[in-house]
Amino acid sequence: MTETTATQEHEHHGPAKGIGRWLYTTNHKDIGMMYLIFALAMFFIGGVMALAIRAELFQPGLQLLEPAFFNQMTTMHGLIMIFGAIMPAFVGLANWMIPLQIGAPDMALPRMNNLSFWILPFGFAIMLSTLFMAGGAPSGGWTMYAPLSTTYAPPSMIFLLFSIHILGASSIMGAINIIATILNLRAPGMTLMKMPMFTWTWLITAFLLIAVMPVLAGVVTMMIMDMHFGTSFFNAAGGGDPVLYQHIFWFFGHPEVYIMILPAFGIISEIIPTFSRKRLFGYASMVYATASIALLSFVVWAHHMFTVGMPIVAEVFFMFATMIIAVPTGVKVFNWIATMFRGSLTFETPMLFAIGFIVLFTIGGFSGLMLAIAPADFQYHDTYFVVAHFHYVLVPGALFSIFAAVYYWLPKWTGHKLNETMGQFHFWLSFIAVNITFFPMHFVGLAGMPRRIPDYALQFADFNAMASVGAFLFGLSQLVFLYNIVQNARAGEKADAREWEGAEGLEWTVPSPHPYHTFSTPPEVK
Amino acid sequence: MDCAFAASLSYILHAAGSKMNKLVVRLFAASVLMFGFGFALVPLYEVFCDITGLNGKNYNRGPVAAVQSIDYAREVKVQFITSNPANMPWEFGPYERTQRVNPGRTINTHFVAKNPTAEWMVAQAVPSITPSEAAPYFTKINCFCFDRQPLESGASTEMPMVYVVDPELPRHISTITVSYSLYDITGEE
Numbered sequence: 034m035t036e037t038t039a040t041q042e043h044e045h046h047g048p049a050k051g052i053g054r055w056l057y058t059t060n061h062k063d064i065g066m067m068y069l070i071f072a073l074a075m076f077f078i079g080g081v082m083a084l085a086i087r088a089e090l091f092q093p094g095l096q097l098l099e100p101a102f103f104n105q106m107t108t109m110h111g112l113i114m115i116f117g118a119i120m121p122a123f124v125g126l127a128n129w130m131i132p133l134q135i136g137a138p139d140m141a142l143p144r145m146n147n148l149s150f151w152i153l154p155f156g157f158a159i160m161l162s163t164l165f166m167a168g169g170a171p172s173g174g175w176t177m178y179a180p181l182s183t184t185y186a187p188p189s190m191i192f193l194l195f196s197i198h199i200l201g202a203s204s205i206m207g208a209i210n211i212i213a214t215i216l217n218l219r220a221p222g223m224t225l226m227k228m229p230m231f232t233w234t235w236l237i238t239a240f241l242l243i244a245v246m247p248v249l250a251g252v253v254t255m256m257i258m259d260m261h262f263g264t265s266f267f268n269a270a271g272g273g274d275p276v277l278y279q280h281i282f283w284f285f286g287h288p289e290v291y292i293m294i295l296p297a298f299g300i301i302s303e304i305i306p307t308f309s310r311k312r313l314f315g316y317a318s319m320v321y322a323t324a325s326i327a328l329l330s331f332v333v334w335a336h337h338m339f340t341v342g343m344p345i346v347a348e349v350f351f352m353f354a355t356m357i358i359a360v361p362t363g364v365k366v367f368n369w370i371a372t373m374f375r376g377s378l379t380f381e382t383p384m385l386f387a388i389g390f391i392v393l394f395t396i397g398g399f400s401g402l403m404l405a406i407a408p409a410d411f412q413y414h415d416t417y418f419v420v421a422h423f424h425y426v427l428v429p430g431a432l433f434s435i436f437a438a439v440y441y442w443l444p445k446w447t448g449h450k451l452n453e454t455m456g457q458f459h460f461w462l463s464f465i466a467v468n469i470t471f472f473p474m475h476f477v478g479l480a481g482m483p484r485r486i487p488d489y490a491l492q493f494a495d496f497n498a499m500a501s502v503g504a505f506l507f508g509l510s511q512l513v514f515l516y517n518i519v520q521n522a523r524a525g526e527k528a529d530a531r532e533w534e535g536a537e538g539l540e541w542t543v544p545s546p547h548p549y550h551t552f553s554t555p556p557e558v559k
Numbered sequence: 560m561d562c563a564f565a566a567s568l569s570y571i572l573h574a575a576g577s578k579m580n581k582l583v584v585r586l587f588a589a590s591v592l593m594f595g596f597g598f599a600l601v602p603l604y605e606v607f608c609d610i611t612g613l614n615g616k617n618y619n620r621g622p623v624a625a626v627q628s629i630d631y632a633r634e635v636k637v638q639f640i641t642s643n644p645a646n647m648p649w650e651f652g653p654y655e656r657t658q659r660v661n662p663g664r665t666i667n668t669h670f671v672a673k674n675p676t677a678e679w680m681v682a683q684a685v686p687s688i689t690p691s692e693a694a695p696y697f698t699k700i701n702c703f704c705f706d707r708q709p710l711e712s713g714a715s716t717e718m719p720m721v722y723v724v725d726p727e728l729p730r731h732i733s734t735i736t737v738s739y740s741l742y743d744i745t746g747e748e
Contacts, residue, residue, distance in 0.1 A: 167728040185645075217579045247590045249598020266601060269644075269685045270742030274604070281600050344691055379710060 046551050056151070059143030060549065061128045064150050066446075068125025069439070071153060073515070075117030076432075080508055082110040087470075087504035089487050090497050103487035105164065106170035111175030112193075115293065116200045117157055121429065122435045123296040124149075124207045127235045130442060131211065131545065133540035134229045136220025136556045141213035146415070149206035157198030163189035174485060176286070179267035179278040183259050191260065194253045201250045208242035210237055220539070222558035226320070229538050230313065233320050234299030237327045241288045241295070244331075249285040252278065259260070276341055291330045294426060295323055296364055297434030299392075300489035301387050304441055305369050308384035309376025310535035315368040322361035322368075329358050339410045348407040355405035359398070366395055381533070382456030386437035389429060397425030400475065415485075418478025424471045429464070436463070436514065443518065444532040448546030449525025455517050462510035469503025511540050618699040620705070621661060629663035630726045636734040637724070647743045648676050649710075654717070662726040670703060670739070673715035680745045681709045689736040696725035699736060712733070 048054045048063065069392075085106050089098045093109060098106065120483045128146065132139055140146045163170040171177070174476035182190060215236045219228070228236075231460045255266040265271025298319075306313045313319065317396050335343060335351040343351075370389055378384070400422040404410055411417060440456055443449075473496035478484075489497065528545040539558070576728055597696050639653035650673040660666050684704040688694040699705075703718030710716060724735065 142583065205590050209583060210591070212586055213579055213583050215581060243586060243590050244593055247593035248597040248600075251594050251600075253603075255598070269740060270683050270684075270744050277601065277604050280604060281597060284600065285597075 036394075057147070059139070059147055061132050061140045061143070061146065062446075062547065062549070065125045065129025066139075067150055068121050068128060068153075071150075071437050072122035072125060072435075074119050074155065075113050075121070077511070079110050079113035079118055082106045082113065082513065084504060084508050086110065087501040091501040092498065093489050093491055093494050095488055098487060100487045104485065105170040107485050108172050108174055109160075109164065109170055110383065112160065113157070114288075114427075116197070117160075119293050119431050119435070120204065120426070120508050121153060123235075123238075123293070123431075124204070126231075126296070126300070126435070126438050127207075128213055128447070130438075130540060131214060131235060133445075133543065133551060134216070134232050134538055135215065135223055136539045136552045136558065137214060137217065137218035138550065138552050138555075140210050141218055142210045145206050146210055149210065151323070154197050154511060156196045156203065159199070160196040162190050166192070176282060177256070179256060179259065179275050183256050183267060186260070187491045187548050194257050197253050198250055201246045201253075204242050204246045206506070208239035210250070211239040212243075215239075217249050220552070220555040220558050226317065227558060229299075229320060230302035231296070231299035231315070234302075235293045236321050237323050238292050238295045240291050241327055241330070245285045245288040245292075248281065249289075250284065252281045255281075257505075274339075279338050279341060280335070282335045284331075286337065287334040288327070288330040290423075290426075291326060292395075293431050295327065297390070297431045298323060300434045300438045300441075301369060301390055302365075304383050304387040305372050305391075306439055306537070307441075307533050307535045308379055308381060308387075309373045310378075311376040312537075313368070313371055314371035314374075315364070318364055319368055322364040325361045326358060327355065329361070333358065336405055336407075336410075339407050340414045352405055352407040356402060359402055362398060366391060366398075377461045377535075379534075381440075382451060382453060382460055383441035383533075385457060385460040385464075386433045386440065389460065390433045390437065391419065393429030393433070393464075393467070394426055397422055397427075397430055400425065405523075408476060413478060415483055416478040417474040417482045417484055420484050421471050421474035421478055424474070428471065429467050433463070436460075439518065441533070443503045443521055444528035445540060445545050445547055447522045447525070447542075448528050448544075449521050450528045450532070452517065452520060452525065455513065455520070459510060459513040459517055462513060463507060466503050466507035466510055470500050470507055471503075473497070473503075563636065601719045619695070620702075628726065629661050631661055633662055633726075634659045635662060635728065635732070637666075637722075638734060638736045639668075639670070640736060640738045642648050642738065642740050644666070644740060646744060647682070647741055649674055649682060649741060650741075650745075651682075651714075651741045660724055662724045662728055665700065665721060665723050667719070668719050669717045669719045671715065671717055672708065672710065672741070674710040674712060677712050678745070679709065680710055681707050682741050682745060683707050684739045684741050687738050687740075689738070690732065693728060693732050693735045696728040696732075697737070698723045707744065 048060065049057070055063065055067060058067075085098060086103065089096060089103055128140060131137075166187070166189040168189060171182060171186055171190045173186060174183035177193075178348055215228070215232060225233075255264070258264040259266050259268055259273075265273040267273050267275050269275060302313055302319055325444075333351060333355045335347060336355045337353070380388075400418065404413055404419065404422055424522045440451060444451060476494045477489075477496045480493065482489050482497075530544045531541040532545055533541075539552075539556055540547075542556065637658045639656060639658075641651050641653060643649065643651060650671075652671055654669045654671055658668065660668065672682070686702070686704050688697055700721040701721065702720045702722075704720075708716070708718060
């Protein structure tokens with residue numbers, strides 16, 4: 034009897050063998066890993082599309098791409114990077130790290146967790162298949178404005194809309210799971226105000242997801258109905274209103290951009306204290322700032338549509354509401370700086386990405402403030418200035434924070450120390466390339482170069498050539514990232530349980546690599 | 560799965576059990592509610608525009624209630640602009656592009672439309688008034704935009720429009736622009 038139990042335990046100790054481990058897994062670490070690998074694959078697919086765009090824009094005139102295909106590239110690049118790369122990467126980090134951070138044995142709803150991951154590859158297979166359909170992929174921009182993306186869309190549009198329904202369902206289930214985990218499975222003694230910042234920002238992000246992803250599902254449903262069931266939500270001839278589309282879309286869209294940045298704030302708030310060897314400055318104010326940013330995100334949506342023909346009162350309201358967001362965001366940036374002030378700083382790879390984040394995200398924040406000025410926005414609207422703005426907050430913003438997080442927690446996942454030389458090589462290459470790529474876009478944008486157009490006036494040629502060179506350099510430097518994680522997973526010096534000297538938190542109390550199951554007995558938090 | 564681990568996980572989930580079920584049900588209900596809210600935004604948008612007068616849509620229709628005094632001392636410029644969305648082949652325009660009118664006076668004008676195609680077609684005009692602040696002071700007693708406009712192949716028509724500008728129109732408004740977009744709705748007949 035004793036013998037049998039021993040064998041059983043031995044056999045069932047680790048993960049299941051073969052493909053079944055991945056298909057049927059309910060383990061939060063496995064699912065987190067699959068999310069991250071999926072996001073990386075999508076990042077490279079979306080990146081190749083970005084390089085196609087930059088190759089065409091290297092010189093004025095039409096060289097490589099048909100204009101229609103160029104439009105498909107801009108549309109698909111946006112959708113894939115937002116829904117396929119950035120969002121799943123953050124969800125993956127949440128899955129992997131939140132149970133470890135709060136001392137929970139797993140996510141609260143492990144089977145739903147499996148489902149929310151496994152519908153994603155199908156959703157994106159549908160989305161990517163539109164590229165091979167008659168009439169091409171949808172090309173009306175990732176914002177899918179009606180009527181351009183309803184009445185005048187290629188037949189493949191319906192597949193895109195259906196895939197967005199799938200991604201939305203996945204996100205909503207993921208968010209419900211994260212809230213249920215954080216609210217119910219915290220270790221004894223871990224009160225809400227003792228939670229690590231990454232967990233806090235994800236809790237707030239999950240509420241944003243539940244609030245707005247269904248609105249996106251609603252607007253997508255209305256588009257399907259307009260296109261195939263004869264309704265006229267956005268069709269002026271039938272009494273609808275195309276501007277209504279923009280209102281509903283951006284009611285989802287603005288909280289969505291915070292969904293892509295709040296977890297990044299959480300990651301930075303973990304890494305800066307670790308490598309400053311100090312506690313986070315102003316923990317409570319960080320929590321409240323995150324919550325106020327989330328709440329304010331619901332009342333600023335129309336700043337995306339200043340030129341649509343709004344009355345002055347509305348423009349003024351949305352202008353000031355938008356600018357108020359700079360206050361809680363400023364609180365965060367100053368808190369990070371105050372955390373570093375008089376700390377014992379060291380500059381390992383995660384810290385470099387975190388500092389790069391603070392500097393470059395702030396540049397993106399400032400150009401956002403410029404865009405918020407309603408009268409000035411008429412000059413910038415739909416120019417490359419907007420492209421520069423949102424790439425600064427999404428690439429050296431959200432994406433750098435994901436790099437930082439991966440480098441920070443990689444020793445915990447693989448049990449191997451980082452190769453600092455290669456990590457720093459990746460950082461400096463990315464940091465330089467990202468600025469060569471996106472900084473010149475501010476200038477051509479202010480000078481009037483419109484976005485989403487495959488050709489441009491001769492005067493923009495030099496800056497565009499520069500941006501294209503930067504883009505290819507940035508693309509290549511991500512191969513260094515790929516090399517770094519593969520190399521780290523295969524071999525390396527044994528990492529310590531508390532790999533970083535200043536690291537605080539429950540995830541550093543388990544050995545590196547973490548066992549397949551952790552916290553079967555809840556830890557005590559004092 | 561490790562037996563000890565499975566036992567502890569099920570113990571923890573059980574302990575959190577009923578509280579958790581309630582939470583998860585609420586969260587799912589919240590997302591269903593927000594899906595509904597997306598659709599509720601459609602009528603809310605109409606109501607909001609109606610109350611605030613945004614969008615230039617809430618002009619008055621039908622006969623003017625009381626006989627209004629005509630303000631001979633004041634002249635307001637009324638401009639008519641028309642546009643055809645893509646794929647709308649009709650020739651369509653105002654009989655008079657600009658009219659100078661005294662507030663309170665009933666004005667008759669008409670628009671001209673021609674169907675140059677070989678097909679019988681139906682059109683619907685969708686109006687908008689700028690500045691939107693003027694919209695509540697602009698009353699259409701009769702307008703071709705109230706009805707669908709069928710037209711035989713090659714035929715042309717004069718489409719009437721009768722309107723009054725309210726003498727209460729704020730003093731700072733000196734020009735009202737009335738725009739019509741003409742949509743092909745043949746397929747929807």
